[in-house]
Amino acid sequence: MSKSLQDQLLKAGLASKKQANKAKADKRKAKKKAAPQANDQAAQEQARIEKQQRDKALNQQRNEERAKKDLESQAKQIIETSLLSLPKDAEVRYNFVHDKQVKSIYVTADIQYKLSRSLLAIAILEERYVVIPNDAAEKVLERKPEWVILIQKEEKHSEDDDYYAQFEVPDDLMW
Structure with a gap:
């Protein structure tokens, strides 16, 4: 069975138990720091994407409002010039x-x-x-x-009108 380098150094007397424990603690701390950094980077990326989406939606809303105002001013100008x-x-x-x-x-x-x-x-x-x-x-x-x-003229056209159109109205007809 193979032993870790740390165990081998302890057995050979090149490292003390205190140094081994310190190395383990440093390794754990480095792991803990590495995981949150990855999460921080992911969170930062997510926040950046969300900000881009909010900015894009805000710009689109501003463009729509500007277009609406342009249409209103054009319509007003048309009415004023042609009334x-x-x-x-x-x-x-x-x-x-x-x-x-x-x-x-x-x-x-x-x-x-x-x-x-x-x-x-x-x-x-x-x-x-x-x-x-x-x-x-x-x-x-x-x-x-x-x-x-718009004032629409109502045109009522029915089959009855077509039928009665063939008859001539007498000139002396009184209502």
């Missing part, structure tokens, strides 16, 4: 639905006609309603859809 000025003495009241509530604005007869034919749209600019052309409304819809209230 139709309504005269102060406009007498025609135009009613429309926004957020399940009936709202109204005063417009001219020409603008009312165009709104009713879906040639113009209504947009929200700084908590007030403004009238803008449809092409501008479509551009704003791409950026901020909640800022545009």
